Amino acid sequence: MRLDANRAPLYEALERHAVRRAAAFHVPGHKxxxxxxxxxxxxxYAELLPIDLTELSDTDDLxxxxxxxxxxxxxxxxxxxxxETRFLVGGSTAGNLAMILGVCRPGELMLVQRNVHKSVVHGxxxxxxxxxxxxxxxxxxxxxxxxxxxxxxxxxxxxYPEAKALLLSNPNYYxxxxxxxxxxxxxxxxxxxxxxxxxxxxxxxxxxxxxxxxLQMGADVVVQxxxxxxxxxxxxxxxxxxxxxxxKSAVRQYLRMVQSSSPSYPIMASLDLARRELHTKxxxxxxxxxxxxxxxxxxxxxxxxxxxxxDTTRGSYAIDPLKLVLFDATGxxxxxxxxxxxxxxxxxxxxxxxxxxxxxxxxxxRPDDGQSLLAALKHIARTHRLEDRPAxxxxxxxxxxxxxxxxxxxxxxxxxxxxxEAVELGQAEGRAAGEWVIPYPPGIPVLYxxxxxxxxxxxxxxxxxxxxxxxxxxxxxTLRTLKVLKR
Amino acid sequence: MRLDANRAPLYEALERHAVRRAAAFHVPGHKxxxxxxxxxxxxxYAELLPIDLTELSDTDDLxxxxxxxxxxxxxxxxxxxxxETRFLVGGSTAGNLAMILGVCRPGELMLVQRNVHKSVVHGxxxxxxxxxxxxxxxxxxxxxxxxxxxxxxxxxxxxYPEAKALLLSNPNYYxxxxxxxxxxxxxxxxxxxxxxxxxxxxxxxxxxxxxxxxLQMGADVVVQxxxxxxxxxxxxxxxxxxxxxxxKSAVRQYLRMVQSSSPSYPIMASLDLARRELHTKxxxxxxxxxxxxxxxxxxxxxxxxxxxxxDTTRGSYAIDPLKLVLFDATGxxxxxxxxxxxxxxxxxxxxxxxxxxxxxxxxxxRPDDGQSLLAALKHIARTHRLEDRPAxxxxxxxxxxxxxxxxxxxxxxxxxxxxxEAVELGQAEGRAAGEWVIPYPPGIPVLYxxxxxxxxxxxxxxxxxxxxxxxxxxxxxTLRTLKVLKR
Numbered sequence: 001m002r003l004d005a006n007r008a009p010l011y012e013a014l015e016r017h018a019v020r021r022a023a024a025f026h027v028p029g030h031k032x033x034x035x036x037x038x039x040x041x042x043x044x045y046a047e048l049l050p051i052d053l054t055e056l057s058d059t060d061d062l063x064x065x066x067x068x069x070x071x072x073x074x075x076x077x078x079x080x081x082x083x084e085t086r087f088l089v090g091g092s093t094a095g096n097l098a099m100i101l102g103v104c105r106p107g108e109l110m111l112v113q114r115n116v117h118k119s120v121v122h123g124x125x126x127x128x129x130x131x132x133x134x135x136x137x138x139x140x141x142x143x144x145x146x147x148x149x150x151x152x153x154x155x156x157x158x159x160y161p162e163a164k165a166l167l168l169s170n171p172n173y174y175x176x177x178x179x180x181x182x183x184x185x186x187x188x189x190x191x192x193x194x195x196x197x198x199x200x201x202x203x204x205x206x207x208x209x210x211x212x213x214x215l216q217m218g219a220d221v222v223v224q225x226x227x228x229x230x231x232x233x234x235x236x237x238x239x240x241x242x243x244x245x246x247x248k249s250a251v252r253q254y255l256r257m258v259q260s261s262s263p264s265y266p267i268m269a270s271l272d273l274a275r276r277e278l279h280t281k282x283x284x285x286x287x288x289x290x291x292x293x294x295x296x297x298x299x300x301x302x303x304x305x306x307x308x309x310x311d312t313t314r315g316s317y318a319i320d321p322l323k324l325v326l327f328d329a330t331g332x333x334x335x336x337x338x339x340x341x342x343x344x345x346x347x348x349x350x351x352x353x354x355x356x357x358x359x360x361x362x363x364x365x366r367p368d369d370g371q372s373l374l375a376a377l378k379h380i381a382r383t384h385r386l387e388d389r390p391a392x393x394x395x396x397x398x399x400x401x402x403x404x405x406x407x408x409x410x411x412x413x414x415x416x417x418x419x420x421e422a423v424e425l426g427q428a429e430g431r432a433a434g435e436w437v438i439p440y441p442p443g444i445p446v447l448y449x450x451x452x453x454x455x456x457x458x459x460x461x462x463x464x465x466x467x468x469x470x471x472x473x474x475x476x477x478t479l480r481t482l483k484v485l486k487r
Numbered sequence: 488m489r490l491d492a493n494r495a496p497l498y499e500a501l502e503r504h505a506v507r508r509a510a511a512f513h514v515p516g517h518k519x520x521x522x523x524x525x526x527x528x529x530x531x532y533a534e535l536l537p538i539d540l541t542e543l544s545d546t547d548d549l550x551x552x553x554x555x556x557x558x559x560x561x562x563x564x565x566x567x568x569x570x571e572t573r574f575l576v577g578g579s580t581a582g583n584l585a586m587i588l589g590v591c592r593p594g595e596l597m598l599v600q601r602n603v604h605k606s607v608v609h610g611x612x613x614x615x616x617x618x619x620x621x622x623x624x625x626x627x628x629x630x631x632x633x634x635x636x637x638x639x640x641x642x643x644x645x646x647y648p649e650a651k652a653l654l655l656s657n658p659n660y661y662x663x664x665x666x667x668x669x670x671x672x673x674x675x676x677x678x679x680x681x682x683x684x685x686x687x688x689x690x691x692x693x694x695x696x697x698x699x700x701x702l703q704m705g706a707d708v709v710v711q712x713x714x715x716x717x718x719x720x721x722x723x724x725x726x727x728x729x730x731x732x733x734x735k736s737a738v739r740q741y742l743r744m745v746q747s748s749s750p751s752y753p754i755m756a757s758l759d760l761a762r763r764e765l766h767t768k769x770x771x772x773x774x775x776x777x778x779x780x781x782x783x784x785x786x787x788x789x790x791x792x793x794x795x796x797x798d799t800t801r802g803s804y805a806i807d808p809l810k811l812v813l814f815d816a817t818g819x820x821x822x823x824x825x826x827x828x829x830x831x832x833x834x835x836x837x838x839x840x841x842x843x844x845x846x847x848x849x850x851x852x853r854p855d856d857g858q859s860l861l862a863a864l865k866h867i868a869r870t871h872r873l874e875d876r877p878a879x880x881x882x883x884x885x886x887x888x889x890x891x892x893x894x895x896x897x898x899x900x901x902x903x904x905x906x907x908e909a910v911e912l913g914q915a916e917g918r919a920a921g922e923w924v925i926p927y928p929p930g931i932p933v934l935y936x937x938x939x940x941x942x943x944x945x946x947x948x949x950x951x952x953x954x955x956x957x958x959x960x961x962x963x964x965t966l967r968t969l970k971v972l973k974r
Contacts, residue, residue: 008528015527022830023859025811026837028714028721029849031856035718036760037767040502041495045720045757048535052720056835057827064959089722090577091747101902106593106615122744126613128593225749227515231522233532233539234515235576235751249962256960257609257902258745260578262714264722264754270532273523280524324512340544343509348543350513362516369518372510415588415744472551472743475736 003078005279009071011051011269013059018050027054027262053265062087062263063256072272079279081205081215082222082240084248086255087271089263092199093119095223095239097126097258099195102221102251103165104129109410111156111192112167115145118438118445118473120167120197121413130410132160139176139313143355146170146178146317153183156407157190165246169197170214173351174308174358175323177201177211179316184218193220193245199237203229203322207283209290211318220246229322230285231363232274236267277363286322289365293321296370304330304386305377308356324359326377331392332384336467341383345376353439354467414449420483422476425465429458431484436473439464445473453482490565492766496558498538498756500546505537514541514749540752549574549750550743559759566766568692568702569709569727571735573742574758576750579686580606582710582726584613584745586682589708589738590652591616596897598643598679599654602632605925605932605960607654607684608900617897619647624665626800630842631661633804637669643894644677652733656684657701660838661795661845662810664688664698666803671705680707680732686724690716690809694770696777698805707733716809717772718850719761723754764850773809776852780808783857791817791873792864795843811846813864818879819871823954828870832863840926841954901936907970909963912952916945918971923960926951932960940969 024031032050034042053059060067069087077085088094096119104110106128112120114133124131134152136145147168148156157163166187171177184194196214198204202224205213214222222240226232239255241248278285297307308325328338339352347369350360359373381387420434430453437447446457464471465479475483511518519537521529540546547554556574564572575581583606591597593615599607601620611618621639623632634655635643644650653674658664671681683701685691689711692700701709709727713719726742728735765772784794795812806812815825826839834856837847846860868874907921917940924934933944951958952966962970 008525011528015531018531020833022833022835023856024835024851025846025848025856025860026835027712027716027847027849028719029716029847029851030714030718030720031849031851031853033851033853035850036764038495041498041760044502044505044534044538045753045760046534047531048753049720051531054721057830061957061959064957064964091749093747093749097745117748118743119748126744128615225514227517227749229514229516231517232515233517233536233751233753234541234749235747235754253902256605257613258584260580260722261604261606262578262580262712262721264720264751266532266535266720267722267751273528273532277523343544346507346509348509348511348513359512360514360516361512362514362518363522364511364516364518364520366518366520369510369512373512415740470548470551472548477551 003075005075005079005276008269008272008276009068009075010060010272013068014051014053014265014269017053017056017059026056028052048266051266051269054262059265062089062259062268063261069268072275075279076238076271076275077240079275080238080240083242084240086239086252087268088237088239088259089235089267090259091235092197092223092225092237094255094259095237096120096197097123098251098254099221099223099239100124100129100167101127101254103193103195103246108164109160109162110165110167111160111163113148113169115172116167116169117197117199118436120169121445121448125413125415128412130412132156132410133408139317141313142308144172144174144176146172146176147180150182150186154186157186157192159407161190163192165193165195167195167197171201171211171320173200174325174356175200175320176313177204177318177320180214180217180219188218188245191245193243195219195221196223198222199225200228201320202226202238203286206278207286207290209321211320215240215242221251226271226274228360229362230274231270231277233267233270235264236271236274238271285363288367289322289361289363292365292367292370293324293361295367296324296373299370299374300377303377304328304381304389322361324361326357326359327355328386329391330386330389332386332389333380334467336469338380341380342376345379347373347376354463411450419486421486422481422483425458425461425479425482428453428482428484429455434483434485435475437461437471437482438473439469439471450485453484490562492562492566492763495756495759495763496555496562497547497759500555501538501540501752501756504540504543504546513543515539535753538753538756541749546752549576549746549755550748556755559762562766563725563758563762564727566762567725567727570729571727573726573739574755575724575726575746576722576754577746578722579684579710579712579724581742581746582724583607583684584610585738585741586708586710586726587611587616587654588614588741590680590682590733595651596647596649597652597654598647598650600635600656602659603654603656604684604686605923607656608932608935612900612902615899617899619643619897620895626663626804628800629795631659631663633659633663634665634667637673640670641673644673644679646894648677650679652680652682654682654684658688658698658807660687661812661843662687662807663800664691664805664807667701667704667706675705675732678732680730682706682708683710685709686712687715688807689713689725690773693765694773694777696808698807702727702729708738713758713761715847716849717761718757718764720754720757722751723758723761725758772850775854776809776848776850779852779854779857780811780848782854783811783860786857786861790864791815791868791876809848811848813844813846814842815873816878817873817876819873819876820867821954823956825867828867829863832866834860834863841950898937906973908973909968909970912945912948912966912969915940915969915971916942921970921972922962924948924958924969925960926956926958937972940971
């Protein structure tokens, strides 16, 4: 049984239990039975609840795996090329928290890409880290931020050799992937481990059409959201480890701390099943999604819509073929409007910003999804008479994330400051932020508590306020006011 | 729609999506389709994946609820009698972490019941709290530990008026519930909030047969595992807030930090459905479970097995009728052996210790479960000829948790100590522990890093080692060796 890629040891153990139908005097309270009155809910859950189990004699223990979970994780490590793989039930969030806490004690220094997911910043806050935020590289053609340039990383490593780790996030939410090899090599020359939040790249390296994975490029700890492109349930993610620079036992210990002591077996088993699919079907796992994405891209020819591609970026970024990043080349519809129109026409996007709509393809994508999308786009083009309009010049306005290139001083972030006051957004300029501001998606915080509200940040906040972007973190999500630290 | 207990607003929003079948260009990658090859897995997940959705325009956002999640949480607050209720997808673990981090900054003092779940201690570690552990009361008849006596709490409040909170865990894993009113009143007189880990009592106060709930007794923050006795999926839990002593916004902020940014919608919707069941069926939700538990208790008459009850405890504890805590009154079979025999006969228990087997009943329990249990017990009695043996006297050996009654000095716990060494268990006596030791279940840590290994602890560890109890936390789970801090 061990290391047979065709098996799904955790899922199979649950299935055996479900079929056996022993009398259940253990949690959960539903005892595998959908007791709700209404038929639709019963139908949705009826087949799944029998495997919504708990730690039993033969279902192992996520926090100390020795049986079927250990087997499933060993198979996953083999599939993804890690020395050790840990299943996550708290999403990539749990992995990001644990890998930071596992390498960094209070007051220790971390080199961290500026444009990271909020869960990374939460990890830095919980760890009490001193953080040097590395300014991201910004692709001048698309205006999108990617990982910091290798020179930026080199300068940071040179100035802060005491850093406990370098933390990068790759690919970005738009599927732009960078080559991390130079940065990883330079960090390793200084015995500094590299942690990569690869939440959006669980499929990387698993098909020739995809960019290389962070593990393949030598990263020490890698976190992947197996639910984003693979077939796992939402909150199903994996943490991969390799090399000797990071204490595996410390990372494991913090995973025990931040994750539920009653982890969801259907989510864990879905990781096992998603791995088995990938492990056995290999590249064929992505055949339909890739073909659909390709046909959709081809179908954009002759429409006023373009997709982010080699010719719309300027730099050495690989573009994830499973992300279609659309924009209206006539400049008529902004990303938010285009997303809303698509949704009304039955095509639901992953996210939008003021220019782009991001469409995510995955193992479950079918060809007719692409046909629906093209039909919707053509309808939108007709309705807005976009065909009659000339292509707009690329907006020259620099992205918000095109920040100053110099390294900032280390900062210790605060979880939540008590000594804050709310001021009108216009009055916040020049003050230290007292709260987070996170446009979501993409979930990149633009202000951390303690950071100065620069004029450009203030302007960008006003723009988001007018567009009604969804803001997390801020107490006034309309962004009329902002909390700042009291003087 | 608002506040109609017959609705399940979150679940209904997901169902509408599933029925609409729009083309999904958002995560998760499965796009609502079970793509795995094997039939049994497809069947298990096929109906559930269409509602395994993400934050869409009409599915709201757990971390900033304004739509269907806000409605579902408002209904839950109404059902459970809270001012505010927050859905948890990371189990009671997430709630325990957030309520501690929400009231306590590094170096601040917390009064904490000694016998708490490890997630509480994890929260204290992450918060950097100075902790005074309050020795639990121990029921002399059963040897089981419950919440500290009101006099213990009073003395702690008197000595540490600067405490940021009093944290209690009630009921214990065995279903023994204490009256918290005196302790809560005394804490409130000093403006000290009371946080209660009520993971095992989500049903409390919802039927005349059940003990009062912590919210009813006046606690400020209460965490409940809705999956333990109610019908939610595993990892589904709730955090309830009331009163002015705790900053609700701080607790919310830490919930955002410790929980997944991609929360599971099937789990959240199961909270909505479990609430609706309780809200509309009310006491009838528990009719089958209560009747089955009662019939099973009655069926023990004339067998060598007894259940924990008013006459087997000595004190003012209420016994949760949904927990059947069995023991072999002849003293022949210990808890672990009895559990294993029951499992072989098709009855799976919640947990066992060296004396007891804990059997949990819930909303999904059916009368034939009880009949299976009685038949299995009679079979075990016959096989071991237990009927021929006299009832054993109560073992006089004091429970491990019958600790010294005096208040210890405050300690700051360490997440993980680097300067540790592994020694033979016998050599660890008198040393400071360098790691956790958590027998699981019940998940009560018996050693925290930094605590002294007393002779009685050493003896208890040896006992567990011989019994093969499942140990979490310790690096050598066989307990042959133990990590201690270097001298």
